[in-house]
Amino acid sequence: MQFALGRTPPTEYYQHYQKYHLISLEKWFNQLEIEDYARVGNRVKETVTVDEGLLDGLQHTMEPLLRFSGLTTTLKKGIIDLLKPFTICSKGDVLTPEQAKLLKLFQRPLAQFKIKVNLHWNKNNEKV
Numbered sequence: 001m002q003f004a005l006g007r008t009p010p011t012e013y014y015q016h017y018q019k020y021h022l023i024s025l026e027k028w029f030n031q032l033e034i035e036d037y038a039r040v041g042n043r044v045k046e047t048v049t050v051d052e053g054l055l056d057g058l059q060h061t062m063e064p065l066l067r068f069s070g071l072t073t074t075l076k077k078g079i080i081d082l083l084k085p086f087t088i089c090s091k092g093d094v095l096t097p098e099q100a101k102l103l104k105l106f107q108r109p110l111a112q113f114k115i116k117v118n119l120h121w122n123k124n125n126e127k128v
Helices: 022-031 060-068 097-105
Strands: 032-036 049-050 054-056 074-078 081-083 084-091 112-115
Touching: 060 074, 060 081, 084 097
Parallel strands: none
Antiparallel strands: 032 112, 049 084, 054 081, 074 081
């Protein structure tokens, strides 16, 4: 862990990390929460639907992949056109590999990355 967070001031992950007190570090780690993409096997907390229309953010080369995944698509002047709304996943579903890939493709992070500190090692008294 020390190697990951930095052993010396030049290698510190977070500036002045070594000056922080243990309690404030535990509090910081326990409050850390970052949005992340749901992975295969995660249970979904909301329904995600893609509305019909042009999908400007995707390259035209993605169209066969989308069609293979079940979306009804065509190409119009090099832009993917979704012909009818498509539900990627419903609330309570367990994600399949295809659903997880589509959620990432449509930039819909549904998971939270958290760190919970349960134990720490004290170098002075060598206790956990």
